[in-house]
Amino acid sequence: MTQSHSLLKSANFSNAKAALLKELISGSEKVSGIRPSTPETQEAYLKQIQTLGKDKGRESYYPYLASGLGSGPYVELMDGSVKMDLITGIGINFFGHSHPELISEMINGLGSDVMQGNLQPGYESQELIRAVLSKVGEKSRLKHGWLLCSGTMSNEIALKIIRQKKFPATKIFAFQDCFAGRSTAMQEITDNPKYREGQPTYGEVSYLPFYLPRLGLERSVELTVSHMQWEVDRHPGKFAGLMLEIVQGEGGFNSAPREYYVKLFEAAKKANLAIWADEIQTFGRTEQLFAYQMFGLEEYIDVVTIGKLLQACMTLYTEEFNPRPGLVAGTFSGSSVALKTGRRIVELLTEGGYYGKDGRIAKLSQRFMDHFKRMSEGSCKGIIGECRNIGGMVAFTPYSGTMDDIKKVLFKLFEAGVVAFYCGHGPYLIRLLPPLGVMTEKQVDEACAIIEKVLIASAPEVPTASGASAPVASVVMKGTQS
């Protein structure tokens, strides 16, 4: 046994850890419900936030600065107020705030260096890579994993290894409304010109139309595949891969039936394209650990990227795509504590009854949808539009779904103690990535009661031709689809 391991197992360490955990849990219990700030703390707090905005050169979206302490979905801010966090840092804190199991791993990380990298990895790197690779699924060909410090960087590595393998082909197919990150290459893949203002593009990306429910399966497949084939024929030997989010995140939680992906992937394989799934937002969060598992697509995936709730990021690839030395490296692969905690998160997720049609994630997700259905048929008739959910990805359109509607609702929710964000590209949706790893049914009810109250209180009145007021949205419920 190493000195480091005997230190972690020593009586002194165990006692100190137990005492620390006890203190943290007792602190955390004091943060177990929404509460407003006091007027005395407000002024200093807002100054602190202004200073942050000045230092960064841009104001924060919300007046949000956390103390770091929390409990389940609740998180304390620096003014002493407590919010219910339904967006979790855009998907990081799936196990909420101050989770005792994760704090315990953080304490275990004290025996390590702060950061580690590729040249001198610690055992935490090895354990995390192994933990993830052991869960890729029996039919999956994914064999290797590389640790990175951001989702964007994982996607960069995915692109590079695909290009190296498919040389001299370099071009990539991506999808309408997709998001891939903000580096020079990823902003070109991301289908949003606003995110690359003033930046060059290199003509390396062709966009495909995604599945459109209103067209149905057959016509959607035909549209996407014929578009892809047309581009491949126009640029023979130039396309290296097909990149997609199986469930689009920032694009608005869009997904397709399994058959759509199967037909698409078969056509892509025929065209000699690598299949690259960006699961940075979906990893851990759908009804299986990987969304490609939920949709039964294991055998098709050549490269996959993960991040966010793992507390670390990785590019996973098959043996065929293992790059030659020199292409992939980097100083940092993650903080020791994050890598250690990531391994524990994989264990918690896969051993905690989260997955499957009757798993915790599906049940809590359905509870959100049941509330939205109830509201859209009753108290919020005409003011909730489309509602979407796939596991821990839940979204709804308030009113007409304009950005003004969204902002109004988001800021009113924030005032009422609920933190959320948006997705979609018009109509926009309120995006929830709730901490389903720890949320209870009662807390889902609490969240929905606040949403209901805010939606009703902020609803615009839309005059009709006859002068009477009319509902502003038509309702479509779009649940888990596969």
Ligand SMILES: Cc1ncc(COP(=O)(O)O)c(C=O)c1O
């Ligand atoms: C699907 C997807 N890809 C890539 C990224 C970029 O990841 P990161 O912000 O960690 O660089 C994100 C982040 O939101 C994402 O949702």
